[in-house]
Amino acid sequence: MNRQQPKIATVATRLLLTWLLMVFAGCHDVQTEETEYHTPEHMPADYPAAVEQLLALHVEIANGGSRAGDAIDVFAETYDVVRWLPMLAADSDLDEEPWNRVDRASRRLEEILNEVLARNGSDRRETYLRYETELDQHQRVLVEIKQQFPAAASAMPAEEPK
Amino acid sequence: MDSLLWGAVLRFAQALVQATPTILIGLIVAGVFRQLLGHSGTRRLFGDNTWRSLPQAWAVGMLLPVCSLGVIPVLREMRRAGVSGGAILAFGLTAPLFNPISVLYGLTLADPIVIITFSFCSLVIVTVVGIGWDMLFPGTANAEPEPPVVGFGAKRMLSVTVFSARELAGPSSLYIIAGLLGVAMLSLLLPAGYLESAAEHNDPFAPLFMSAVAIPAYATPMTAIVQLASMFQHGNSVGAAFALLALGAGANLGLVVWMAHNYGAKRAGVWFALLIVVVVGLSYGVDKPLYPHGVEPVGHTHAFDIYCAPFQPGTSNAMLTAWRTLWEKIAPHEIFALFVLGLLMAAGLVLSRWDRDGRVEKWLQQQPTAKPRFDVVLPGPVLGVVALMGLIALSVFGCYVYYPAPAEIFEEMRIVNTEVVASASSQDWDTALYWIPIYDDWTRKLQVSMFLRGEELTPYRRAKATILRDKLELLEHEVEDQEVKESRELGMAVTRAYSRMRAAYTMEN
Numbered sequence: 001m002n003r004q005q006p007k008i009a010t011v012a013t014r015l016l017l018t019w020l021l022m023v024f025a026g027c028h029d030v031q032t033e034e035t036e037y038h039t040p041e042h043m044p045a046d047y048p049a050a051v052e053q054l055l056a057l058h059v060e061i062a063n064g065g066s067r068a069g070d071a072i073d074v075f076a077e078t079y080d081v082v083r084w085l086p087m088l089a090a091d092s093d094l095d096e097e098p099w100n101r102v103d104r105a106s107r108r109l110e111e112i113l114n115e116v117l118a119r120n121g122s123d124r125r126e127t128y129l130r131y132e133t134e135l136d137q138h139q140r141v142l143v144e145i146k147q148q149f150p151a152a153a154s155a156m157p158a159e160e161p162k
Numbered sequence: 163m164d165s166l167l168w169g170a171v172l173r174f175a176q177a178l179v180q181a182t183p184t185i186l187i188g189l190i191v192a193g194v195f196r197q198l199l200g201h202s203g204t205r206r207l208f209g210d211n212t213w214r215s216l217p218q219a220w221a222v223g224m225l226l227p228v229c230s231l232g233v234i235p236v237l238r239e240m241r242r243a244g245v246s247g248g249a250i251l252a253f254g255l256t257a258p259l260f261n262p263i264s265v266l267y268g269l270t271l272a273d274p275i276v277i278i279t280f281s282f283c284s285l286v287i288v289t290v291v292g293i294g295w296d297m298l299f300p301g302t303a304n305a306e307p308e309p310p311v312v313g314f315g316a317k318r319m320l321s322v323t324v325f326s327a328r329e330l331a332g333p334s335s336l337y338i339i340a341g342l343l344g345v346a347m348l349s350l351l352l353p354a355g356y357l358e359s360a361a362e363h364n365d366p367f368a369p370l371f372m373s374a375v376a377i378p379a380y381a382t383p384m385t386a387i388v389q390l391a392s393m394f395q396h397g398n399s400v401g402a403a404f405a406l407l408a409l410g411a412g413a414n415l416g417l418v419v420w421m422a423h424n425y426g427a428k429r430a431g432v433w434f435a436l437l438i439v440v441v442v443g444l445s446y447g448v449d450k451p452l453y454p455h456g457v458e459p460v461g462h463t464h465a466f467d468i469y470c471a472p473f474q475p476g477t478s479n480a481m482l483t484a485w486r487t488l489w490e491k492i493a494p495h496e497i498f499a500l501f502v503l504g505l506l507m508a509a510g511l512v513l514s515r516w517d518r519d520g521r522v523e524k525w526l527q528q529q530p531t532a533k534p535r536f537d538v539v540l541p542g543p544v545l546g547v548v549a550l551m552g553l554i555a556l557s558v559f560g561c562y563v564y565y566p567a568p569a570e571i572f573e574e575m576r577i578v579n580t581e582v583v584a585s586a587s588s589q590d591w592d593t594a595l596y597w598i599p600i601y602d603d604w605t606r607k608l609q610v611s612m613f614l615r616g617e618e619l620t621p622y623r624r625a626k627a628t629i630l631r632d633k634l635e636l637l638e639h640e641v642e643d644q645e646v647k648e649s650r651e652l653g654m655a656v657t658r659a660y661s662r663m664r665a666a667y668t669m670e671n
Contacts, residue, residue, distance in 0.1 A: 040458065084458065087632075090625035093662065099622050107455065 042077050047088040047102075051146045054081050055139065061128055075124050079113040082106055085142070098145045105138040165473040166350060168480035172472050173349040174342050175488050180382050181231045182499035185338065188232030189329055189506065191553070192239040193322035198546030201308050204243035207550075208253065211303055215249035216292040220285050223256030224265075226550070227557045229382045230258035230414045231341050235326075235334045237417075241424060244305025248292030251421075251433065255291070255412045259284050262557045263564050264383040269613055270606040270627070271387075271394045276452050280404060283444045287408060290440050291433065299429055313529045314539045321526045323506075324513070330503065331510025341416025344378030349471045357466035361393060361402035363459045369401030369445035373438060376409035379469050386411035389465040391606060395631055397459035401449030406466075408441045460635070565611040572664060575604050579660050582634075583653040586641055594641045594649070602634050605663070612667065626663040633659045 044050040057078045067074055085106040089099050112135070116128045128135075195204045207222065209215035228236065233254050240250045260268075260281065268277030295302075312321040357375065361368045381389065386407050393403040421430035472487065473480055513522060533539065578601045585593035605627045613619050637652040 043458070083455065086455070086621075086625055087629065090622070091629050091659070096620065096622040096666070099625070103621055103625075110455070 040080065042072060042080060043084060044081065044088065046149075047085070047092055047094070048146050048149045050081055050085055050088050051139075051142045054078065054085075054142065057081065058135065058139065061125060064125075075113065075116050075128065079110070079117060082109040082113055085109075089145070092149065094145070094148065098148060101141055102145055105141050109135070109138055165475060165477040165480040166471060168484040169354075169471040169473045170346040170349045172484035172487060173468070174346040175484075176468070176491070177342050177345045177380050179488070179492055179496050179500065180385060181229055181338075181342075181380070182496055182503050184227060184229035184232035184382060186232070186499050186503055186506075187226070187553070188228040188235050189326035189334075190322065191226060191228065191550070192235035192329060193325040194546050194549045195236065195239045195243065196309055196325055197312055197318060197321040198542045198549060200311075200542060200546075201243040201305055203543040203546055204240060205245055205305070208240065208245045208249045211244075211246040211249070215246055216252045216289050217285070219245075219249040219252035219292075220256045220288050223253045223288075224260050224281070225262070225554045225557075226257055227261035227263070227383075227553070227560075228257045230254075230380060230412060230417060231338045233257045234337045234341075234416060234420060235329045237420065238329070238334060241304075242306045244303045246296060247299060247302035247425065248296040251295055252288035252292040254417060255288050255408075255437070256284055258383060259386075259407060259412050261383050262554075262561050264387040266561055266565065266610045266614065267384065267387045267391070267606060269619070270609045271391055271454075273454070273624075274619075276394070276400075276454075279448060279452060280407060283404065283448065284408065284412075286444065287437070287440050291437050294436050295433055298432060299425070302425060302429075310523075310527045311542065312526050315530065315534075315537075317526045318542065318545065321523070324509075324522055324526065327506045327510035328513055329510070330506050331514050335507075337416040337420045339416070340419045341380050341414035344415035345380050345469070348375070348378050348469050352470040354471045354474050355467065356470045358462040358464065360466060361398040361406075361463065362461070363397050363399050363453065365399060368399035369405050369449060370442060372399070372402035373405040373409055373442050373445070375466070375469060376406050377413065377438075378415050379406075379410045380414045381406075381410045383411055385468075388603075392463060392465035394454055394457070395628070395635065396463040396465070397454070397457040398463055398465075399449060400452045401445035401447075404448055405441055405445045408444075409438075413437070561610075561614065565607050565614055567615070568608060568611050568617075568667065571604055571608045571611055572668075575601065575608070575660065575664075578604060579657060582637070583657055586637060586649040586653040589644070589646060589649075591641050591644055595638065598634050598638045598641070602631055605630055608667065617667075623663075623666050626659075626666040630656065630659040630663050 042053075044053050057074060060074055061078070083106065086099070086103045089102040094102075112128075112131050116124050119127050195207075199207060205211065207218070209218040236257070237250055237254050240253065265277060265281070268280070271277060312318050352375075360375065361372055365371075389410075390403045390407060393399075393406075418430060418434060421433060425433075473483065477483065578597055581597045582594055582601055585591075585597065609619055609624070609627055612623075633652060633656045637649065637656055640648040640652055
């Protein structure tokens with residue numbers, strides 16, 4: 001046992017040094033100040049706004065889809081809006097059946113946009129437009145469900161919990 | 163300096179308090195192994211050092227509710243029983259990762275596939291590391307002589323208690339303290355809030371960095387799964403979440419010291435390196451595929467605050483604040499476990515001081531002179547298996563207590579909702595901050611409760627619960643910043659989200 005003690009000390013020291021290097025080498029960005037809750041600027045306020053934004057983005061892509069250098073890529077923005085659709089729809093009085101349709105449409109659109117984002121440059125627009133018929137079908141579903149929203153407004157007055 | 167020191171003391175004490183119930187269970191399990199199953203029975207439970215050893219060790223580990231500190235007395239007993247090194251390590255790594263209550267809680271992470279994948283990955287880890295160990299270091303199993311049979315009747319139960327007391331007053335406590343020192347050391351090294359952005363989804367180093375932090379960290383299975391839930395809610399790196407579970411809950415410094423002491427520093431180093439390689443590899447493997455759908459990364463998390471210093475530098479009255487913080491968070495079952503552990507420790511110290519030659523054990527080994535007329539004497543191993551099955555049954559029963567019926571949960575949530583909204587609206591910030599995490603916890607318990615009672619957790623219901631938690635998270639930030647108008651508005655949004663969630667779960671319209 002005594003013969004092992006120097007070995008244990010050596011290995012423990014090496015492990016400790018390696019660990020300290022990993023945590024404090026400065027290669028990792030960590031913060032010590034209180035961080036703000038981050039909400040992206042292009043996040044729509046609710047489901048109807050998200051559908052409107054999605055349609056506008058579709059038109060923008062069909063018309064060329066190129067933006068200034070510092071603006072968020074139009075396909076990346078579309079991808080984000082598509083991903084947020086189920087949660088925005090859930091933050092309303094929408095029933096389960098139409099919500100499931102939103103969720104299905106969102107997942108399929110996300111798959112398509114994943115494929116689009118895997119391409120570069122003009123290939124993205126080409127790939128996106130290749131799915132135009134399917135995109136149109138999903139957009140119809142989303143717009144149809146949006147029609148339910150005036151009656152099932154997301155911003156209903158507060159009520160007493162049951 | 164004062165705040166740093168008392169911060170470390172607080173973290174040490176918090177981890178100890180959290181660990182007491184599972185340390186107690188670990189001592190009982192070790193006692194059952196030794197006094198009831200015996201060495202041969204223990205070896206049989208773990209596959210008799212055949213190919214079945216690793217999967218059996220994994221399965222037993224999944225069922226028994228111990229943590230990575232509570233597992234230490236069990237590992238010591240398994241080693242004395244001559245269980246192979248691979249199976250000991252497989253059990254030692256799996257048992258702290260999951261228990262029935264934490265696996266059920268894991269259902270609320272994002273999708274059930276997440277917890278199923280994490281469980282499967284734990285099987286991969288123990289299999290690879292276990293096979294690697296047995297191949298690299300064969301013949302590490304050395305059984306000590308079979309312990310003497312204890313007299314039947316109450317003596318067998320008493321012998322488990324005496325064993326637990328001696329074990330607690332012996333080397334097990336030193337390994338447990340070594341594990342807890344890792345937590346204290348982390349709090350000395352990491353300033354308050356240092357890890358808020360340590361596990362971002364788009365950070366390629368997040369799983370690696372989390373692995374480095376998780377090694378000295380200690381988390382009970384429930385703490386780890388709650389942290390994972392928070393990470394999924396915040397859209398953090400899934401790989402980092404897995405690394406935290408596997409190394410934060412699965413291993414600690416005490417376990418490493420035990421390994422080095424029993425198998426030598428070189429072998430322990432090789433085992434640890436192999437473990438880290440497998441965990442980091444799997445972390446990167448699950449990082450992208452398991453990322454939850456539709457979650458927006460919020461840019462930070464408070465899930466890892468417990469691994470950092472609790473106080474900002476220069477905090478006044480650090481000692482008093484530490485004491486108050488400790489007592490505010492302590493749960494009734496932890497007080498009970500602390501009391502029992504205290505009694506066991508006292509008994510163990512008395513025995514090690516005044517009964518060094520084991521007179522108590524010799525008395526326990528004396529069989530009664532006459533066999534009882536109307537009593538059937540069951541063999542020790544039968545009682546051992548019944549005890550272990552009872553422990554598992556108890557933890558299943560515990561699931562139903564921990565996750566009560568939905569009607570009870572809704573009643574609790576109604577009260578908590580009122581507390582949160584009223585305190586946020588009336589600028590009672592401390593009260594709001596106290597109730598918000600409790601509210602969040604009830605939403606998860608509701609989901610598990612529904613699942614336990616055969617109700618379907620549809621994506622729609624999951625989404626409604628997620629919305630409520632997101633609103634609570636936003637409210638928590640506004641309350642922390644003491645924003646009056648925003649807190650009031652978000653309080654109302656929380657109430658709306660609660661009403662919608664309740665309607666979705668009870669099918670009300």
